[in-house]
Every structure is written in structure tokens, then in C-alpha cells.
Amino acid sequence: MQIPTELLAKIDEAISHYPVSKRSASLPLLHLFQEQFGYISDESIAWIADKLGLEQINILELVTFYPMFRREPAGKVHIRVCRTLSCALAGADDLKTKLSEATGIHCSKHHEGFSHPPEVSPDGQFSIESVECLASCGSGPVMMINDDFYEAVAPETIQEILSKYK
Amino acid sequence: MPAPRIPHPREKRIVFANIDREGYTPDIACYLRNGGYEDLKKAVKMAPAEIVAEVKTSSLRGRGGAGFPCGVKWGFIRPGETKPIYLICNADESEPGTFKDRYIIHQDPHQLMEGMIISAFALNVHLAYLYIRGEFPQGAQILEQAIAEAKEKGFLGKNILGTGFDLEIYVHRGAGAYICGEETGLIESLEGKRAYPRIKPPYFPAVLGLYQCPTIVNNVETLCHVKHIVRMGGAEYAKIGKPNNTGTRIVGVSGDVVKPGYFEIEVGSMTLGELINDLCGGLKPGRTLKAIIPGGSSAKVFRAGEKFKIKSKAADGSMVETEIGVLDIPLDFDTMAACGSMAGSGGVIVMDDTRDMVEALNNLNHFYAHESCGQCTPCREGSLWMQKITDRLLAGGGVESDPGLLESVSNNIAGKTICAFGEACSWPTMSFVAKFPEEFAARAKKQVPPPTPPEFLSETLIGAGH
Secondary structure (H helix, E strand, O other): OOOOHHHHHHHHHHHHOOOOOHHHHHHHHHHHHHHHHOOOOHHHHHHHHHHHOOOHHHHHHHHHHOOOOOOOOOOOEEEEEEOOHHHHHOOHHHHHHHHHHHHOOOOOHHHOOOOOOOEEOOOOOEEEEEEOOOOOHHHOOOEEEOOEEEOOOOHHHHHHHHHOOO | OOOOOOOOOOOOOOOOOOOOOOOOOOOHHHHHHOOOOHHHHHHOOOOHHHHHHHHHHHOOEOOOOOOOEHHHHHHOOOOOOOOOOEEEEEEOOOOOOOOOHHHHHHHOHHHHHHHHHHHHHHHOOOEEEEEEOOOOHHHHHHHHHHHHHHHHOOOOEOOHHHOOOOEEEEEEEOOOOHHHHOHHHHHHHHOOOOOOOOOOOOOOOOOOOHHHOOEEEEEHHHHHHHHHHHHHOHHHHOOOEEOOEEOEEEEEEEEOEOOOEEEEEEOOOOEHHHHHHHHOOOEOOOOOEEEEEOOOOOOOOEEOOOEEEEEEEOOOOOEEEEEEEHHHOEOOHHHHHHOOOOOOOOEEEEEEOOOOHHHHHHHHHHHHHHHOOOOOHHHHHHHHHHHHHHHHHHOOOOEOOHHHHHHHHHHOOOOOOOOOHHHHHHHHHHHHHHHOHHHHHHOOOEOOOOOOOHHHOHHHHHHHOO
16 A cells, blocks of 8 residues: 555654553554545555554554544545534534535435444535534534534535535 | 633632733733742742641642542642652643633633742652643643743742742643543653553652652643632631532533633632522523533433432531532532532533433433543443434434443443443433433333444455455
């Protein structure tokens, strides 16, 4: 597996934060890999396990446990919409429906809550995922687009917000 | 972005003093201009045990949800401990309805740094971690920046302020699991494992924590208070609020009020009704109150109109019993508990008469079913059952026995699990079903059990084997 030099430097820096146990660097390394490659592949799992002197299952069990890690690519622009009570009271359902329409993603009713794998638009540009409480309950409904945070999102502003990511 | 909030006159801002202040920026230059790190300079001149004593005197209670006395927790570290001691800041803010740590991290990160460095000094900690939830990527960057700035100025790293005291703090990002807020789950996660909470005893990681060493885990807000306790002195701090419920705390109100938001108030200085009507502008026009969840989604719900009998000390020292309504409950730890719920993490969710309580509970049940770590059977299975039953009620398939079934399932989770998630996931169901029985009964009218799905009919099951 080809690891860019810049990423290698970040990996070594991350491992240095855990002088007592390299295993603690598992989560930071998974974050770095997902940022770089968009998802966690089998090769990535093998590489991380090898680097940290662990079995592959030690890494795989983290990927399947922590909801932020993906085993398959999301859209280039990944949207996370909070679905928990305060945001639901503030109109999160409607927000998700409008986002689905605006991005051409079919959010199946069956997976109303969680979407693993994430639902991706036909052009691969956008994906939407319902997530649990993002801790900004006083300004719902809230969402994240990649690492950017949006609060009190009015449905009529969706097109304008999304146009920044096209 | 909503406009910055101007503090309400009834607020008492200590930890949130700089939140939404015009011109206040998260960099160290701004913090230093505003008297930053002066409390650290004071602290390093004190003996570590003196700081611990001040925190004990302050009666500070943890702001993460359980309300455990911080000084007592710190006191579990044995004097003369030979193993390394670790400090972890719990910034895994994820209890639905709670939004306070986010603002400290994003707008005033150095206040948290200073609180952490003082606490580390008091506890003889040389390696500390800041566990921040994965969904705060910008917050993590801001904190890393703050650490670098503090190091550059000599407040962190080797030989802090020339005292010979060394401390490193690292930011550790979670990855979307609510259970990491449970302190032993957090420690497992920091060790690079699944965040399965540890079996108790030992009850406190102060005995056996990170890497099997004594560890103190404190919430962001709690660590910030430590800084102010050092400034004021524990006795002076304890004058704020009420005995055993000292200081200020940040409450966040969301849901059906005119002006939702966060407020830092003196503990016990106002009632739930004053919070909702005066600070939040009351309910939306024409609506009436139906329910309040007072301390994060795990707290038991209050129904509008409920009455509680509260015992208090009269002027002559005798105990008197008074009857109070939901809106008369003072915002403190003890009265909230006496009324059968909890002040928890300070997240107040208000619901008006347009809300369907079955739907509200179903939303929370989805949350808990998703977030159960899966370690203990009652919680893993039960949380999903409760979700499925409320799903069924909403879909029109409710049978008469469903409210009773919900009650039975929830009663079989609480107290039967390794961690408090068992209580957290069952209390909403217990309280919603008990307090709004008519809404559940109205959706649970069918007299026959639901038909078996075709894939589970015996013919299909036997047929599939061939």
C-alpha cells in the first residue's frame, strides 16, 4: 500500500502522543486514513495493524464499532444531518427530505435512521447520513457538511449552501 | 450563523464570561489580554494538596451528568501514589439536549487549558488527554492550536513557569460513539479498543484507570470551574448557589420555546418555570406546555401539571413538606432528584401541546438503540425492543399489551447492566409510558398480536432449509 510521505509524518506524530501504548493510536490513525482515502479499506486495516503491532481484528472491530468510520466511499461532499429529539422538534426530518431532493439522493424510508453504507447521489458528489445529537440543540436543525457546521438551517437556504460545494 | 447572544440579566456568567463577547477571539493573545493564565500562576505557588482542599471546600459537583463531588473524586488518588497518574478531560459532549462544552472549546479554549493545567498540577499529572467527540473536527483543531500556543508561552511542556513541573496534553478524537462519554468506556476507547465500559468495582478510574493507572476523568465545564475556584478560593466559590449545590452551571434549553439557548445561572437561583418563561421567552404563541425533560434526554420526563412533595428545613430547623408544581422546581441537583428526575447535564428539552409523546419517545429510543455499546444483553436487546415497539405503535400496529410490555422491558434493563447506559436508555421509556398513559393506550388498541412476518412462518423457515 502506497502511503504518501506527508501522511506518514502525521502517523508518526500521532503515535508519539501515546508513549505508554501504541495501540492508543488506533483511532487517530483510522481518522487519518479516512481523511486521506475517504474510507477504511482492507489494505488500510492491514497496514495500521502492522504499524501498531496488532492483529487486524483489533482494527476491524473498531471500524465496525465507531459509527464515523466507513468501509465504503461516501460522496465527495458528505452531509450529516442530526436526527435526535431537539433537532427533530426543530424540523430535522423536513431538512433531510429537502437535502435528498436537492442532491438527488434517494433516502429509503426503510433506513429512516441510519444509512450504512451512506446513500450517495448518482454523480458521486453528495452523500447524506442521519447522525445522532451533534450537541447544538438550541439552534436546530443542525448539520455538518464535511467538517463545516451549519445551525438553524432553513430549508430555503439549502440550495445556496450546497452551491458552495459543487 | 445566529446572532451572538447577549447574556440575560438573571444569568451569572463565570465560565461563559467570554462566550459571545464582541471582539473576543480564541487565541492566546486575547486570553492573556483578559487576565488569562493568572490563576495558573497563582496555583503553581500553592501546594498541590492545597488546591485539592480548595476544590473540596468549594463543594463543586461534576457537570457531566452524574453530579459527583469533584473534590471527593480527586481525593481517591492515594497520597504518595507511585504509579503515573493521568488526567482526562471528557469533551465527548453527546447527551441529547446538552450544548455547553461546544462553546467553551470553540470560543474560549484557553480557559479549559488553564483549568486542565491547574488540575494536573494539583493531582501530580504529567500526561493528560483531551477526549473530544469525533463530530467536533474544528473544535479539535482549535484545541490543538491552543496547546501549541500555551506551550510556546511556557504554560505547558517542560518546566512550566519555572516550577520544574512538566505536563503534556494531547487531543484525542472519538469517532461518533455516545458511550465514550461513560468514563470507563472513554478510557477503553483511549486505549485503542471498543468503548466497552468496565465492570465495577473498582467504581472509580481513580483506582484503576488508563493503562491500569490512577486516572481522573472530568467534564470540560468542571475543569473550567477549577480555574475559578483557585481564583476565588473554595469558600468564596461555595457562597454561589446553595449548600451542596454550589457554583453556577450552564443550562441549555431546546425545543418549543420562543428563544432557545444556553444560560449560565447560579445553581438553584431560579425555577424551571422562570427559566422557560423569563429567560427563554415562554412557549410559542397559543401553545401550552406538555412535557419537560430537565437534564438531558436520559432524565425522566416531567408532565405539565404534575405535583411533587418536597421536604425542606424550616427556619426553626424542623422539616416541613411543601407541594410544588413542575414549573416551581428550582434548578439544582438535589430538588430535581427529589422530584424523581435529575439535573443531569443541564439540557432542558421543552415540548408543547402539539407534540406526540409516542413520537418523542420513539425518537429517543432510536438514539439509545443505536448507541448501546452491545456489551450487556439487557441493554443491547432491550433498547432495540423498545425502539421496535414504539416503531410499531407509530406504524398503527400497536396491541393492547404494548404499554405494559414497554414498561416490563425498561424495568428489566435498569440496574442490570455494567454501566449507567442501562438506566439512561430505560428511564425515558419508563417515564413517558407512566406519565402519558393515554397517548400510548390510544395507539395500542389492537387486540391480537401482530401477524408473524412471512419470513418467520414455520413453512418458510422449514422450506428454506431445503
